[in-house]
Amino acid sequence: xxxxxxxDKRPGYGxxxxxxxxxxxxxxGFAARQPFAMLTIGIVLLVQHTTGxxxxxxxxxxxxxxxxxxxxxxxxxxxxxxxxxxxxxxxxLVHTASVSLLVALALGGAPLWALFLAAVPSGASVPQVxxxxxxxxxxxxxxxxxxxxxxxxxxxxxEFTFVVGPVLATALCTGIHPAAGLIAExxxxxxGGLFFAAQRATQPAYGLTAATGHGSGEPHRSALSVxxxxxxxxxxxxxxxxxxxxxxxxxxxxxxxxxPGANGLLYGIFAAGNMLAGIAMGAIAWKxxxxxxxxxxxxxxxxxxxxxxxxxxxxxLGALGLVVGLCIAPALITGYTIVETLIPxxxxxxxxxxxxxxxxxxxxxxxxxxxxxxxxxxxSTGFLVPMAGTALALTTLLxxxxxxxxxxxxxxxxxxxxxxxxxxxx
Numbered sequence: 001x002x003x004x005x006x007x008d009k010r011p012g013y014g015x016x017x018x019x020x021x022x023x024x025x026x027x028x029g030f031a032a033r034q035p036f037a038m039l040t041i042g043i044v045l046l047v048q049h050t051t052g053x054x055x056x057x058x059x060x061x062x063x064x065x066x067x068x069x070x071x072x073x074x075x076x077x078x079x080x081x082x083x084x085x086x087x088x089x090x091x092x093l094v095h096t097a098s099v100s101l102l103v104a105l106a107l108g109g110a111p112l113w114a115l116f117l118a119a120v121p122s123g124a125s126v127p128q129v130x131x132x133x134x135x136x137x138x139x140x141x142x143x144x145x146x147x148x149x150x151x152x153x154x155x156x157x158x159e160f161t162f163v164v165g166p167v168l169a170t171a172l173c174t175g176i177h178p179a180a181g182l183i184a185e186x187x188x189x190x191x192g193g194l195f196f197a198a199q200r201a202t203q204p205a206y207g208l209t210a211a212t213g214h215g216s217g218e219p220h221r222s223a224l225s226v227x228x229x230x231x232x233x234x235x236x237x238x239x240x241x242x243x244x245x246x247x248x249x250x251x252x253x254x255x256x257x258x259x260p261g262a263n264g265l266l267y268g269i270f271a272a273g274n275m276l277a278g279i280a281m282g283a284i285a286w287k288x289x290x291x292x293x294x295x296x297x298x299x300x301x302x303x304x305x306x307x308x309x310x311x312x313x314x315x316x317l318g319a320l321g322l323v324v325g326l327c328i329a330p331a332l333i334t335g336y337t338i339v340e341t342l343i344p345x346x347x348x349x350x351x352x353x354x355x356x357x358x359x360x361x362x363x364x365x366x367x368x369x370x371x372x373x374x375x376x377x378x379x380s381t382g383f384l385v386p387m388a389g390t391a392l393a394l395t396t397l398l399x400x401x402x403x404x405x406x407x408x409x410x411x412x413x414x415x416x417x418x419x420x421x422x423x424x425x426x
Contacts, residue, residue, distance in 0.1 A: 016149050025136050025202045030157060032129040032192035035185040037165025039064065039126065040363060041247055041267075042173065042181035043102070044371075047115065048251075049178040050106045058248050058371025060115045065244070065364025067123030069357040073224070075128050076353030084132045084204070084349070085197045092193030095125035099186040103179045123360075127193045130158060131352030138340060139204040148290075151336040155329050156278035166247070166271070170264035204349070223351035227403040228342040232335050233358040234396045235298065239331060240362020241389025242305055242324060245370045246270055247363075249308075249382030252374035253317065262314055269318045273325025274332075281333045290334045291404045297330030298397055302390040308383035324386070338404055362389060 017023065040061045048057035079087045098121040105114050137150040169181035223229050246267065254263040288296075304324045311317040335355060343351040366389060370382035 013149065013153060016146055016153055019140055019146070021140070021202045022137075025133060025196070025199045026157075028192065028196040028199055029129055029133040030161070031188070032127060032196040033133070033158070034161050034165055034192065035188040036126060036130070037161045038169040038181055038185040038188075039099075039122075040244070040367065041166045041251075042169045042185050043119070044248060044251060044367070045170065045173040046103065046106050046178045046182055049173075050109065051112070053375060054248060054252055054371040055368075055375040056112055056371075058367040058369075060112070060119050062244075062364035062368035063116050063119040064123035064126075065240075065360045065367065067120045068126045069123075069361030069364065071124040072126070072128050072131075072353040072357035072360065073222075073350055076131055076350035077222070079128070079132060079135075079349045080204075084135075085200060088127055088129075088132075088193055088197040091125050091127050092190055092197075094121060095127065095193075096186045096190045098122040098125055099182055099189075103182050103186075107179055126360075127189060127196075128349075128353050128356060129193070129196055130154065131349055131356050132196075133157075134336065134352045135204050135349040136202050140202075147340060148333075148337050151340075152278055152281040152329075152333050154336070155281070155333045156275050158332075160271075160275050166267045167264040170261075170267075174260060223343045224354055226342050226351075227400075228405070229339060229351055229354060231396065231400045231403050232339055233354055235294070235331065235335055235393050236355045236358035237362035237365075238298075238390045238393025239301075239328060240359040240364075241366040241393075242301070242328060242386040243359065244363035244366025245382060245385035245389070246308075246321065246324070248367050248370040249374060249379055249385070250317075250321075252371075252379035252382055254314075256379045257314070259314070266314065266318055266321055270321035270325040273322040274328045275325075277326045277329035278333060281330055290337045291401060294331060294334040294338065294404070295394075295397055295401060297327060297334060298390070298394050301327035301331055302387075302394045305386040305390045308386060309380050311383075312380065342404075365389075 017026075043061040043064060044054070044057045046057075047060045048054055051057065075087055075091065098118060102115065102118040102122050105118050134151070134154055137154070138147070141147050141150055169185070172180035172184055224233070250266045250270075251260075251263050254260045254266065301324065304320065304327050308317070308320055308324065311320050336352070339351050339355060366385045370385045373381040373384065
């Protein structure tokens with residue numbers, strides 16, 4: 001698709017929002033992605049209430065995350081092939097029904113294995129609205145300087161949902177009923193998802209031409225076949241470990257000190273830091289290449305996450321959480337910017353869902369491990385999970401950073417799965 005925006009000056013958010021048709025998918029997209037931030041914390045709070053175990057609650061939430069991570073790329077691939085609407089409508093219906101079943105089973109005292117079974121379709125059917133919005137931006141802004149600004153804007157939007165979502169879910173669960181958070185999540189998914197699916201005009205091109213690499217006749221290959229995408233998946237797994245470890249450990253910490261209401265506030269501070277950094281990322285005209293920014297940003301994230309386990313007061317934990325949040329946005333935004341230079345247009349939604357799925361998988365693993373550690377050794381040990389996850393991911397980034405060069409995209413094109421113009425990343 002040809003670019004619809006031509007820029008001759010430093011790109012900014014105002015210019016981005018004036019992109020023709022942008023608001024028509026941004027507003028419903030925001031509503032449709034809001035429930036994603038409520039799902040994991042809603043499951044943790046409900047299952048912990050009904051079972052009395054953070055370990056069990058984390059395990060059920062982890063099944064949801066693993067299921068989402070496994071099925072999200074397939075959802076993206078189907079959206080590239082058949083269109084976003086064709087995937088979204090059945091997806092939101094299945095998700096609403098599955099979460100409703102999970103709530104009923106938890107409140108009915110069903111055995112843990114039954115909760116696991118219900119968690120599988122709940123995670124598998126999570127609507128991939130964020131990647132779909134990013135794919136719509138990419139279709140409109142391909143080849144323009146506004147793409148990094150769009151990536152930053154999307155990160156800010158995501159993080160705003162992570163400010164509002166966990167706080168809303170926690171408030172509903174603690175102030176109304178332990179199941180209220182998940183009930184609201186299911187309702188918002190249904191309404192927001194169907195509203196977003198109705199926006200057909202901005203839907204990216206799909207079908208045979210897109211699926212076969214611009215009509216080349218070559219079969220479509222997975223975005224995961226690109227080595228650089230696999231490296232970014234590992235980096236996003238580490239980011240997911242921060243989200244999951246923070247959610248469970250903050251909940252356990254506030255329970256431990258007898259102030260569960262502070263959970264939403266602490267997580268909101270963490271997410272607010274992420275959002276503020278995202279705003280700054282989009283407003284700065286960077287002279288340093290995205291690959292170097294990713295490595296430097298990830299190093300900062302690793303250092304900040306390594307200090308969380310030392311916090312033993314709400315004030316200190318809030319301050320460290322803010323710093324961790326400030327470090328996440330640069331890594332997320334730069335990762336999405338780099339992946340755009342590595343994959344063909346025919347695999348955009350799939351590539352974005354691989355990264356989103358990696359965050360969910362890392363979050364799922366972190367929720368499980370942090371929950372077990374918190375149960376056995378106290379809340380502070382759960383914070384060791386973000387430290388380990390980011391350290392391992394940073395090691396991988398440093399060792400395989402050469403695979404993040406855009407020339408990989410040229411090699412992909414030579415193999416017949418798309419064409420991209422190389423862009424400097426150093």
